[in-house]
Amino acid sequence: MSLLRQGSSYLVIGLVQLVLDWAVFVGATALGMPIVPGNLLGRVAGMVLGFWLNGRYTFARDGAHRLGWARFARFLLLWAVLTTISTLLVTLAAEHLGLRYAWLAKPLVEGGLAAVSFLLMRTLIFR
Numbered sequence: 001m002s003l004l005r006q007g008s009s010y011l012v013i014g015l016v017q018l019v020l021d022w023a024v025f026v027g028a029t030a031l032g033m034p035i036v037p038g039n040l041l042g043r044v045a046g047m048v049l050g051f052w053l054n055g056r057y058t059f060a061r062d063g064a065h066r067l068g069w070a071r072f073a074r075f076l077l078l079w080a081v082l083t084t085i086s087t088l089l090v091t092l093a094a095e096h097l098g099l100r101y102a103w104l105a106k107p108l109v110e111g112g113l114a115a116v117s118f119l120l121m122r123t124l125i126f127r
Contacts, residue, residue: 006122009058013050014114018107021046025090026103035094035102039087042106047079059126066126074125082113 025042029035055067089109094102 006058007118010054010114010118010121013053013058014118016053017046017050018110018114020049021110022103022106025106029099029103035091035099036087039090039106040083043079043083043086047083051075054121055126059122071125075121078117078120078125082117086110086113 021042023042024045025038028038028041033041051072052067055071056065059066086106086109090102090106093105093109097105
């Protein structure tokens with residue numbers, strides 16, 4: 001699959017993930033959940049959906065999906081690192097700017113991490 005096609009598919013799936021992640025994060029923190037577990041909850045929701053959709057469509061080869069436990073283990077390691085970075089940045093935004101600005105900052109944080117994630121997933125996870 002071409003880089004352009006993979007990038008386009010990853011972008012569409014990433015936007016769906018972002019909406020789910022953000023909605024869960026905002027909903028959880030608006031109901032009183034602290035920032036860290038709220039961000040983790042949102043990222044887990046997006047992670048499950050993203051691994052399945054990207055393995056099934058974005059990085060599939062010749063119509064065959066690219067899922068499996070070995071890929072999931074590599075994916076989980078990458079996800080843990082990116083989630084740590086995301087959680088630190090969103091927490092810093094909440095502490096310095098307030099919760100409502102953290103809600104606005106989250107899509108920016110996740111967008112930046114998505115670019116790094118695409119390159120790493122293409123070369124390390126779904127190779």
